[in-house]
Amino acid sequence: MELTFRWYGKSDPIPLEYIKQIPRISGIVSALYDVKIGEIWPQEQIKSLKRMIEAVGLRLSVIESIPVHEDIKLGRRSRDKYIENYCQNIKNMGFLGINVLCYNFMPVFDWTRSNLSKKNPDGSTSLAYDQDEINKINISEESIELPGWATNYGKAELEDLLKAYSKVDEETLWSNLEYFLKRVIPVAEKAGVRLSIHPDDPPWPIFNLPRIITNEAALDRLIDIIDSPSNGITFCTGSFGPNLKMDLIKSIYKFGSLDRIPFVHIRNIKRINGQSFIEVAHPTEFGDIDMFKVIKALVDIDFKGMIRPDHGRMIWGERGKPGYGLYDRALGIMYLSGLWEGIKKIRNSK
Ligand SMILES: [Mn+2]
Numbered sequence: 001m002e003l004t005f006r007w008y009g010k011s012d013p014i015p016l017e018y019i020k021q022i023p024r025i026s027g028i029v030s031a032l033y034d035v036k037i038g039e040i041w042p043q044e045q046i047k048s049l050k051r052m053i054e055a056v057g058l059r060l061s062v063i064e065s066i067p068v069h070e071d072i073k074l075g076r077r078s079r080d081k082y083i084e085n086y087c088q089n090i091k092n093m094g095f096l097g098i099n100v101l102c103y104n105f106m107p108v109f110d111w112t113r114s115n116l117s118k119k120n121p122d123g124s125t126s127l128a129y130d131q132d133e134i135n136k137i138n139i140s141e142e143s144i145e146l147p148g149w150a151t152n153y154g155k156a157e158l159e160d161l162l163k164a165y166s167k168v169d170e171e172t173l174w175s176n177l178e179y180f181l182k183r184v185i186p187v188a189e190k191a192g193v194r195l196s197i198h199p200d201d202p203p204w205p206i207f208n209l210p211r212i213i214t215n216e217a218a219l220d221r222l223i224d225i226i227d228s229p230s231n232g233i234t235f236c237t238g239s240f241g242p243n244l245k246m247d248l249i250k251s252i253y254k255f256g257s258l259d260r261i262p263f264v265h266i267r268n269i270k271r272i273n274g275q276s277f278i279e280v281a282h283p284t285e286f287g288d289i290d291m292f293k294v295i296k297a298l299v300d301i302d303f304k305g306m307i308r309p310d311h312g313r314m315i316w317g318e319r320g321k322p323g324y325g326l327y328d329r330a331l332g333i334m335y336l337s338g339l340w341e342g343i344k345k346i347r348n349s350k
Pocket of ligand 1: 265
C-alpha cells in the first residue's frame with residue numbers, strides 16, 4: 001500500500017514541500033493540466049513534472065487523469081484518432097515508470113456539486129450536492145460554477161454536446177466504453193500501466209446525461225469487458241457512498257480479491273434525505289461510511305495499490321481549490337493510516 005496525495009502541478013497553491021511534510025505520504029497523484037483534451041501529452045512536460053516531484057523526495061505514482069475525449073464517449077467516427085492518442089499517452093507514461101492511470105467515462109461533466117463551499121456549524125466549509133438545487137439548473141441557459149463546466153466547453157460547444165448526447169442512452173455509452181477499452185487495455189498491458197476507472201459522481205444520471213459506473217453490477221460488467229489487471233477500478237468511497245444500494249465493503253473484498261483495484265480514493269459523506277449529501281471529515285462518526293470497515297477490508301485483501309485521501313473540507317481559514325486544501329486532507333490521511341497501522345498490528349499479533 002502506498003499513501004499518495006493529489007497535487008495540481010505548479011498552479012497548486014500547496015507546495016510539494018508541504019506535502020512531503022505529511023508523515024507517510026510517498027506518492028503524488030497529478031497530471032498535465034494545459035494539454036488540450038484528446039492530444040498527446042508532450043513527453044518533456046511529463047518528465048519535468050516527474051523531476052519536480054522527485055526533487056522533493058516524492059514520486060509520481062498515479063496520473064489522474066488523462067481525460068477521455070467526448071468523441072470517444074459519443075462513439076463519433078473521429079474517436080479512432082483520439083483513441084490512438086490515448087494509447088500513445090499510456091505508452092509514454094509506462095515508459096517513464098508511472099503505472100496507474102485514473103480516468104472516468106462521465107459525459108460532459110466530471111464530478112458535480114451544487115455548492116463548493118457550504119458552511120458547516122464549526123465554520124469549516126464542504127462540497128455539497130443537493131438534488132433539488134441541481135434540478136433547478138438549466139444548463140443550457142445559466143452560467144453557474146460547476147466543476148468541469150464552462151472551464152472545458154464554451155456555450156455553443158456545450159449545446160452541441162448536449163444535443164449529441166440526447167441520442168446516447170446507457171447501452172450506447174456502455175458499447176462506446178467497450179470499444180475504447182478493447183483498444184487501450186492491450187496497449188496498457190504491454191506498457192505496464194493499470195487503467196482505473198473512477199465511478200460517476202454522483203452515481204446517477206444528471207442533466208439527462210447517462211451515467212453508467214454507478215454500482216456493483218456496473219463494476220461486474222466493466223471487468224467482464226476485458227479480463228485483465230490493466231482493466232481496473234478507482235474505488236472511490238465518496239462517489240459510491242451516496243448510492244444506498246451499494247455495499248461498499250462487499251465490493252472492496254470482491255474486486256480487491258480479483259486484483260481489480262489499483263487505486264482507492266477515501267472520503268466520507270453524510271447523506272441528506274434522498275439524493276443529496278455533504279462531504280464531511282474523514283472519521284466514521286461524521287458520515288455514513290464506516291472507515292474502520294473500509295480500511296479493514298483493504299488490510300484483509302492485502303491491498304498493494306495506491307490510496308489517497310479524496311476531498312477534504314476547508315478548515316483553519318485555508319483558501320484554495322475546493323475539496324483540495326492541505327489541512328483536512330492531511331488530517332484525513334493521518335487518521336486513515338492510523339487505522340491501517342492498528343488493524344494490521346492487531347491482525348499480525350493474533
Ligand atoms: Mn474520487
